[in-house]
Amino acid sequence: MSKSDDLFKRREAIISKGVGYFTWGATAVSGEGAVIRDADSRELLDFASGIGVTSAGHCPEPVVKAIQAQAAELLHACIHVATYEPYVALCEKLAELFPHGDATKVFLTNTGAEAVENAIKIARQATKRPAIICFSEGFHGRTLLALSVTSKVGYKTHCGPFAPEIYRLPFPNQFKYGDGLSTEAFIKRELNRFRQALVNTVSPDQVAAVLIEPIQGEGGFVPAPAEYLQGLRKICDEYGILMILDEVQSGFGRAGKWAAYQYSDITPDLSTWAKAMGGGLPIAAVVGKAEVMDACAPGTLGGTYGGNPVSCTAALANIAYLEDQKLIERSAALGEVIQARFRSIQERCGLVADVRGFGAMQAMEFCHNRDPLRPAGEVVKEILTGCLDDGLLAISAGAHGNIIRTLPPLTISDEQLEQALSILEKRILQHASS
Numbered sequence: 001m002s003k004s005d006d007l008f009k010r011r012e013a014i015i016s017k018g019v020g021y022f023t024w025g026a027t028a029v030s031g032e033g034a035v036i037r038d039a040d041s042r043e044l045l046d047f048a049s050g051i052g053v054t055s056a057g058h059c060p061e062p063v064v065k066a067i068q069a070q071a072a073e074l075l076h077a078c079i080h081v082a083t084y085e086p087y088v089a090l091c092e093k094l095a096e097l098f099p100h101g102d103a104t105k106v107f108l109t110n111t112g113a114e115a116v117e118n119a120i121k122i123a124r125q126a127t128k129r130p131a132i133i134c135f136s137e138g139f140h141g142r143t144l145l146a147l148s149v150t151s152k153v154g155y156k157t158h159c160g161p162f163a164p165e166i167y168r169l170p171f172p173n174q175f176k177y178g179d180g181l182s183t184e185a186f187i188k189r190e191l192n193r194f195r196q197a198l199v200n201t202v203s204p205d206q207v208a209a210v211l212i213e214p215i216q217g218e219g220g221f222v223p224a225p226a227e228y229l230q231g232l233r234k235i236c237d238e239y240g241i242l243m244i245l246d247e248v249q250s251g252f253g254r255a256g257k258w259a260a261y262q263y264s265d266i267t268p269d270l271s272t273w274a275k276a277m278g279g280g281l282p283i284a285a286v287v288g289k290a291e292v293m294d295a296c297a298p299g300t301l302g303g304t305y306g307g308n309p310v311s312c313t314a315a316l317a318n319i320a321y322l323e324d325q326k327l328i329e330r331s332a333a334l335g336e337v338i339q340a341r342f343r344s345i346q347e348r349c350g351l352v353a354d355v356r357g358f359g360a361m362q363a364m365e366f367c368h369n370r371d372p373l374r375p376a377g378e379v380v381k382e383i384l385t386g387c388l389d390d391g392l393l394a395i396s397a398g399a400h401g402n403i404i405r406t407l408p409p410l411t412i413s414d415e416q417l418e419q420a421l422s423i424l425e426k427r428i429l430q431h432a433s434s
């Protein structure tokens with residue numbers, strides 16, 4: 001038995017079944033740049049980045065050194081007990097990168113789910129309203145409030161009752177819900193649907209916030225059209241509803257810009273960040289307009305570990321590395337290559353129904369006869385298992401697991417990218433005649 005199989009068997013014997021996995025047998029021992037070495041010393045090209053985390057590559061030297069130095073200096077203090085420089089410096093940096101209006105404030109957590117939970121708590125305190133409007137296919141994490149705003153029922157089996165005052169509308173996904181309309185007509189209809197919801201579903205004076213991913217992550221890399229987000233911004237301003245943009249998966253260059261909302265030229269009232277911010281250590285943030293962030297009563301935000309000094313130092317070094325190596329620009333360039341290749345594959349494979357994405361966040365949606373109502377999740381599973389055999393670690397997305405998404409380290413070389421795309425192409429084209 002291979003060491004990977006053995007490790008997987010031990011996993012299955014001791015780790016709860018509730019902790020799912022994408023591909024049986026995928027293991028990791030060490031990582032460098034865009035390569036992971038597995039338990040059998042096999043080199044795998046990484047197209048997952050631990051779900052969009054290791055954007056700066058695995059173990060970039062300046063980040064590892066900063067972590068080592070900070071670990072030797074101060075492992076933990078707790079921001080409620082003693083204020084330390086890395087927490088303050090990271091908040092300052094995030095406010096500089098993502099200004100939310102005239103004055104911006106920041107609060108740090110450990111995970112994306114916690115960031116979303118707290119953004120909702122902040123919005124409720126600032127507006128003194130209870131309701132949240134969220135979207136189909138949205139993913140916001142697995143804590144109970146985050147799960148309540150998450151869409152896919154497969155993540156929620158018997159986990160309820162869920163938090164009340166959550167209202168969900170269809171995400172503006174033209175491929176899925178376009179009904180043959182032009183983009184302009186589709187966006188108009190969806191914005192009208194939103195306005196109708198404020199008449200027929202929940203009164204706007206009860207709505208604290210709208211929560212939306214500018215490009216859906218787990219939902220399958222579906223960008224919200226810029227005109228839709230702009231229209232939503234207008235409606236929010238009209239009714240005093242706060243706009244929360246969840247950038248946990250799309251932020252820090254994943255989508256080819258520091259923030260995916262920059263494609264829409266809008267400013268949110270609150271935004272949530274995690275994953276590629278820390279480059280591997282658990283760290284997340286809520287960024288918001290200062291008057292909104294300060295509407296919270298002291299003691300309502302926080303926790304023992306949020307903004308741990310080692311994680312903050314890692315995030316600061318990681319952000320500096322993304323800047324120095326121009327990895328945001330690299331993400332945009334990678335996206336062009338990947339999307340062109342995906343479109344060429346689409347021409348040759350009748351199962352590839354849609355190709356889309358921003359920056360290095362690119363996706364192919366697989367449907368039988370290219371029919372959005374006939375998702376081909378079983379084909380994607382087979383393709384990705386084949387890719388692992390060929391040395392490429394890639395993952396799916398979507399409620400039916402029928403979407404292949406790319407989340408490579410942004411440090412991936414042109415040669416490595418070509419190698420990864422060739423493996424993927426070969427495995428997909430085996431299904432070309434399906």
Ligand SMILES: Cc1ncc(COP(=O)(O)O)c(C=O)c1O
Nearest residue numbers: 111112113139140141217248249
């Ligand atoms: C958009 C989005 N929000 C929130 C989360 C939850 O983050 P975490 O897994 O760190 O709790 C995720 C995780 O995939 C995500 O993609």
